[in-house]
């Protein structure tokens with residue numbers, strides 16, 4: 001187990017500083033409230049010629065360019081490819097039925113309770129409790145398993161945030177699921193302990209609740225498709241079938257078991273796992289991190305874009321954004337999105353120099 005540091009950037013960089021740079025750049029023209037509705041190609045669906053654009057007020061126009069980059073987010077990017085079916089009836093770049101598949105999120109849920117060995121333990125956990133600013137960068141510490149352990153155990157990656165809380169002691173005596181006579185007696189005893197504990201210790205116990213953020217297995221059945229409903233521009237809306245597999249939850253349970261063993265071995269208290277089986281726990285939600293729907297792979301049968309982020313089978317159509325992630329990891333996606341965008345920008349510069 002290791003401590004991982006999460007760094008947070010300031011939103012102003014994207015909403016103010018970069019906006020004004022884009023506004024003042026002489027070689028950028030920005031059209032707002034303009035919706036790309038179709039990517040048009042030559043007959044072989046190889047070279048993109050134009051992007052059709054429609055506005056809600058009714059005007060329509062097209063944009064021609066030598067290279068095109070779609071950066072519409074993890075849901076709208078596959079939607080536009082699926083909608084661009086003039087030359088390929090199943091959608092542009094969808095010759096292997098991959099566009100929109102492998103939709104992944106980061107699963108957020110409460111996974112357990114960590115009871116430290118002593119109350120004064122909380123004095124030494126400030127790194128994990130709140131966000132600190134170090135050299136003007138907001139940071140917080142979280143717990144994760146090391147890469148060798150993940151590989152050995154074949155686990156999905158995840159991190160755990162420690163949230164200090166006051167809790168009733170009921171988590172120490174959870175009911176046993178079994179109905180055999182011994183369990184019935186033990187359950188009666190546990191019920192008494194829960195009730196007396198609640199009465200005698202009204203203030204609760206100081207613990208950490210464990211907030212999980214976990215990777216999902218890339219699953220082709222978790223997907224974005226077009227619905228029959230249409231929007232105001234006459235375009236098919238998207239429908240999302242986001243699937244969470246038992247493997248996603250099983251991986252979280254095993255991670256908790258390993259973390260619990262590590263804490264106990266080091267004399268740092270006990271971890272009470274609250275994931276009972278492989279069904280998604282109540283309250284599980286995503287993080288608005290929409291990934292995987294135009295995944296990157298060198299083989300066109302396994303990915304929509306190649307290692308340069310170019311849509312397989314096309315000469316001049318690229319994708320930027322989290323839809324190209326082949327796996328989700330546990331980290332918030334923006335840093336990786338920006339890194340891949342810079343990498344793509346270098347590639348585009350090179351192609352433009354070559355006279356693309």
Ligand SMILES: Cc1cc2nc3c(=O)[nH]c(=O)nc-3n(C[C@H](O)[C@H](O)[C@H](O)COP(=O)(O)OP(=O)(O)OC[C@H]3O[C@@H](n4cnc5c(N)ncnc54)[C@H](O)[C@@H]3O)c2cc1C
Pocket residue numbers: 034035036037071072073074076077080287288289290320321322323332333334335337
């Ligand atoms: C509330 C919230 C909090 C978040 N917090 C974090 C965080 O702390 N850290 C982190 O890493 N990530 C965070 N995320 C996720 C992060 O915002 C996204 O992963 C990221 O913005 C995706 O970037 P993108 O450029 O691919 O897509 P987007 O930022 O979604 O940009 C796509 C753009 O394309 C436009 N568009 C879509 N379709 C069309 C079309 N047909 N024609 C023209 N334009 C179109 C959209 O209007 C949008 O402006 C958060 C998301 C939300 C919603």
